[in-house]
Amino acid sequence: SQVRFDYSLASNVISEDEIKSMEKITNDAKDVLLSKSGAGSDFLGWIDLPVDYDKDEFARIQKAAQKIQSDSEVLLVIGIGGSYLGARAAIEFLRHGFYNSVSKEIRKTPEIYYCGNSLSGTYLKQLIEVVGDRDFSVNIISKSGTTTEPAVAFRIFKEMLENKYGKEEAAKRIYATTDKAKGALKNLATEEGYETFVVPDDVGGRFSVLTAVGLLPIAVSGADITKLMEGAADMRQTCLNKDFAENDSLKYAAIRNILLRKGKSVEILCNYEPSLHYVSEWWKQLFGESEGKDQKGLFPASVDLTTDLHSMGQFIQDGSRIMFETVMELENPSLDVTINEEPVDLDGLNYLSGKTLDFINKSAMKGTQLAHTDGNVPNLSVKLPKQDEFSLGQLFYFFEFACGVSGYILGVNPFNQPGVESYKANMFALLGKPGYEAQREELMKRL
Numbered sequence: 001s002q003v004r005f006d007y008s009l010a011s012n013v014i015s016e017d018e019i020k021s022m023e024k025i026t027n028d029a030k031d032v033l034l035s036k037s038g039a040g041s042d043f044l045g046w047i048d049l050p051v052d053y054d055k056d057e058f059a060r061i062q063k064a065a066q067k068i069q070s071d072s073e074v075l076l077v078i079g080i081g082g083s084y085l086g087a088r089a090a091i092e093f094l095r096h097g098f099y100n101s102v103s104k105e106i107r108k109t110p111e112i113y114y115c116g117n118s119l120s121g122t123y124l125k126q127l128i129e130v131v132g133d134r135d136f137s138v139n140i141i142s143k144s145g146t147t148t149e150p151a152v153a154f155r156i157f158k159e160m161l162e163n164k165y166g167k168e169e170a171a172k173r174i175y176a177t178t179d180k181a182k183g184a185l186k187n188l189a190t191e192e193g194y195e196t197f198v199v200p201d202d203v204g205g206r207f208s209v210l211t212a213v214g215l216l217p218i219a220v221s222g223a224d225i226t227k228l229m230e231g232a233a234d235m236r237q238t239c240l241n242k243d244f245a246e247n248d249s250l251k252y253a254a255i256r257n258i259l260l261r262k263g264k265s266v267e268i269l270c271n272y273e274p275s276l277h278y279v280s281e282w283w284k285q286l287f288g289e290s291e292g293k294d295q296k297g298l299f300p301a302s303v304d305l306t307t308d309l310h311s312m313g314q315f316i317q318d319g320s321r322i323m324f325e326t327v328m329e330l331e332n333p334s335l336d337v338t339i340n341e342e343p344v345d346l347d348g349l350n351y352l353s354g355k356t357l358d359f360i361n362k363s364a365m366k367g368t369q370l371a372h373t374d375g376n377v378p379n380l381s382v383k384l385p386k387q388d389e390f391s392l393g394q395l396f397y398f399f400e401f402a403c404g405v406s407g408y409i410l411g412v413n414p415f416n417q418p419g420v421e422s423y424k425a426n427m428f429a430l431l432g433k434p435g436y437e438a439q440r441e442e443l444m445k446r447l
């Protein structure tokens with residue numbers, strides 16, 4: 001079973017002629033991607049990652065994960081953006097929905113908390129409280145090794161580890177995932193003797209979930225990283241080798257661009273399972289950072305349904321007609337609940353007795369898709385067969401490949417992120433970082 005793309009509900013707004021004309025453009029974009037002849041071609045390492053990765057490092061990741069599982073009650077994953085979202089997306093999708101709060105007997109693996117993805121002192125103070133005096137390890141993840149948010153959080157937890165275990169023992173509980181040679185984190189790791197894992201030069205942050213960046217925390221959570229890679233490798237075969245008619249990732253790339261050209265400037269990724277929330281967060285970074293440049297691009301948004309039908313549903317049904325939806329449908333959830341009959345039907349729900357929550361959820365989904373279609377919001381669908389590693393590996397690759405192709409259709413470099421730097425310079429100036437004195441003076445006048 002495969003992750004599949006279905007646009008049949010949008011056939012009223014997209015003609016076969018439009019698809020035909022986009023087919024050529026899409027195939028050209030795919031050729032540019034695979035021949036590495038387009039902008040950003042230094043960052044295409046992700047294309048072959050599922051089949052061409054460092055097997056020794058992969059084994060080291062599994063070994064490190066086992067050590068963390070055996071000597072730590074808590075793992076802190078420190079990273080931001082592409083150095084954080086993939087791991088969280090996978091762990092929340094693949095493991096227990098109440099991972100940190102369910103009993104240890106059920107979870108079996110360390111609690112996992114994420115930090116270094118904001119600058120909130122309250123969050124860090126409370127996290128320190130959560131860790132308490134329990135045994136813990138840290139995975140600090142930063143490709144550049146200089147990003148402020150994770151660096152600040154790491155300084156705090158490094159000190160906490162050293163106070164608790166002493167410098168030498170603390171070093172054995174710190175795992176650094178960073179560039180193979182450069183950056184402050186690499187230097188620090190070498191100096192202090194931390195075990196290190198590599199973010200390959202040719203893989204950008206948002207495409208790095210299948211490197212040590214994602215794989216170490218995912219392995220610590222108890223999910224099967226071998227199956228995740230197998231799923232991605234399977235989807236890679238399809239993406240690279242199938243013609244347009246049978247290549248769902250290419251069709252998704254084509255159709256979202258058709259809709260953009262028709263004036264739909266927002267794509268909302270919808271899910272009906274809370275476990276997919278962080279897959280949407282990962283997807284927003286992937287597409288937002290890849291396509292939002294040169295004053296162009298679809299704005300990637302997301303909603304959790306049916307939850308947000310009670311908040312954003314009104315706008316989607318009836319507000320500005322600027323969006324289309326892509327629904328991630330989990331076809332076969334692993335768990336379910338059935339509604340029982342009650343002798344007296346006080347709550348009026350007996351008409352649902354014998355029905356499963358999945359049946360009710362899918363009915364809500366289908367009803368919503370039709371209602372939104374009628375409200376002029378084209379609906380696309382990405383079908384995910386199962387809540388498992390193989391399906392998720394497929395889904396990650398499906399979106400990554402579509403993103404590369406879609407970016408080239410749009411005419412941007414999908415693999416850089418020049419806009420991410422602007423806030424950093426201002427922040428450094430305001431914080432008084434050496435070298436930013438002139439900019440600081442300018443900014444202070446404006447505040």
Ligand code: PA5
Pocket residue numbers: 080081082083141142143144145146147150204205206289417420
């Ligand atoms: O995709 C990106 O490049 C960014 O989101 C980065 O992943 C993020 O800024 C973290 O960067 P780094 O891994 O260098 O700390």
